[in-house]
Amino acid sequence: MILAHQLLTAEAQKPDRWMLFLHGILGRGANWRSFARKWLADRAQAGEPDWGAVLVDLRDHGDSQHLSGDRTVTAAAADLVALAKSITQTHGGRIAAVLGHSFGGKVAIAAADQLRAAGLGADELWVIDAPAGPRTEPRDRSTDAVFAALDQLPPQFESRGAFVDALLAAGIAKPIAQWLATNLEEVNPDAEPRQWRFGLDLERISALLRDFTTLDLWPALEAEAAAGARVTLVLGERSQAVFGDELARAQALAEAGDIALATVAGAGHWVHVDNPAGLLEILSRA
Known part of the structure; x- marks a missing residue:
């Protein structure tokens, strides 16, 4: 079974590049529809109309119910590899970027890692206000x-x-x-x-969320950067999702030039809702 998804394109053309948009826990792909449309319009205006957006319902969310397999981030990422192959075979182009928010941010890291292992490595990895490592004691409950x-x-x-x-x-x-x-x-x-x-x-x-809180994907994130992907961790200025050792590690990697670290002004955890213009500006600068 292929994950439920919606394809968006700019100027009704057939994209050469696709960006996967991944929602957070209890969400669905439609959460990103308004932002993705603005992003596509921005790319077209910048002279890059060959982008398309894929709004994904992750396993056990939205219309992606009753999938077999484990309730883990790794299984959710494997679903995306199958989806990527289906999209490229049916619609052409390639999966050039993966963007995920919160729970979807960690799935995005795992998916980028699995896509590269399958010979489908992406150029860009966007982790939106999500910790790459374990988060067993969150500040925000x-x-x-x-x-x-x-x-x-x-x-x-x-x-x-x-x-x-x-x-x-x-x-x-x-x-x-x-x-x-x-x-x-x-x-x-x-x-x-x-x-x-x-x-x-x-x-x-709940099983997906438990796996999310204990899984350490810093090695996978760093491997993506080492392989040549442009990795960006985007934080909400008022968010408590990434803090302490997680934030320190991200800052150290950014100072070393391994990843990019950006902050959306005035935004809490829901960065694409609180300040979509600020998030769009960060994506456009990249």
């Missing part, structure tokens, strides 16, 4: 709060609004509750009254 709230919800709701209200009552911020509501699915569209349920398997998502 908001993800834990979201999982706890979702775990206590009733199995069905009479409307999307009722789902959002239940999360608000559990202390989840309204923008996050509304974003989570994009994962709702109708139980039986032909039945009355209408009923909705959260469409993701929390046990599988």
